[in-house]
Amino acid sequence: MTPEALIAEARALAGAFPLSGFKHNVAANVGCALVTDSGALHTGVDLVLACGIGFCAEHSAIASMLKTRETRVDLIVAVSDRGTVLPPCGRCRELLAQVDVQNVANTRILVSETEIKTLCDLLPDHWVDR
Template sequence: MLLVKAARDARVKAYAPYSQFKVGAAIRAASGAIYQGVNVENVAYPEGTCAEAGAIAAMVMGGETEIAEVAVIADSPSPVPPCGGCRQKLAEFAGKDVKVTLATLQGEVMETTVGALLPGAFGTGHMVSPSEDGM
């Protein structure tokens, strides 16, 4: 539960003056390093940045591109899954079997995987190179 604690610690720094819905995320990279992120809103609500995206950006800035595990926490009645965009972002850097722990501040936990969150994820295998499309 070290990763959930890291997500919880990050969450308090979230910037959510419009929704009041603070979210924290933590990613353990393949090296074992932990990267944290928070949601950041702005006055052009709902434009902003999700906690998962912030943690991914921190990981990439740290020179890493492989996610080994993810945790997300929010103050909600039940564990909150990543939005659709963040599911795709996680799939970019994590295998489908990578564990994702979703938690609430009250201690409820749900464990899943990146693949279960985004079955049929769009990936590089779906892209056609210019030489293959007849152009």
């Protein structure tokens, strides 16, 4: 899958909507799409809850991937509901590294519409290398 097609997949998911019960609970501020090393596509959205137990869109997409017993991510992107490509936060970077150590050297991450970095670029001197 091309980077442009992956961005389009993530953009299609991003579109915040309120959840009932609490006025600040929202889903899908961010959409995420990833392709595994086998070529499978997985997607997810974030969840923002007033009590702080939400999760990032990358976590949701990675959980979808894990359901199929895959752990290696080839390419991943997160996109805000404004359409902006977002680099992963530190927690998401660490999650990618911990689901498969091979992701540190091999996972490509879209950090903008035109720039791709490896997870290793975003986690230099990662502790799993030691």
